[in-house]
Amino acid sequence: MIELALFVPLSIAPLILAKDYKDYSGDSLTHKKTPLVRLGTKRLFLLASGLSLVSVIMYVILVFAHHVNWLMGLAVAVSYFMLTRKIHSDKGRMPRLYKTALFLSLLAMPASVLYS
Secondary structure, three states: OHHHHHHHHHHHHHHHHHOOHHHHHHHHHOOOOOHHHHHHHHHHHHHHHHHHHHHHHHHHHHHHHOOOOHHHHHHHHHHHHHHHHHHHHOOOOOOHHHHHHHHHHHHHHHHHHHOO
16 A cells, blocks of 8 residues: 555645645745745646646556545546646635535545545
């Protein structure tokens, strides 16, 4: 289960990067070196997209390795990827329903591997 221990922080990293959008103007004025201030919005979006893509690929590998229903695994992985991109493209502002769906996909991915 080392793969799962690596997968979970990797899948959460894009969401941790999204939390800085609301403080961007204040962080830039005070020269606080958050990833968003250092990289800018476009590069942070690309970084978060890359991290989420790597975590989706890792999850798909786990799905096949642990004989999880591939259709369910694919649906959860695609929803996670699309919602992660949405939270970054909307600069952290996303409807509560979407945030809830993203949270549920974050729970479903490791749970589907653990309990398969």
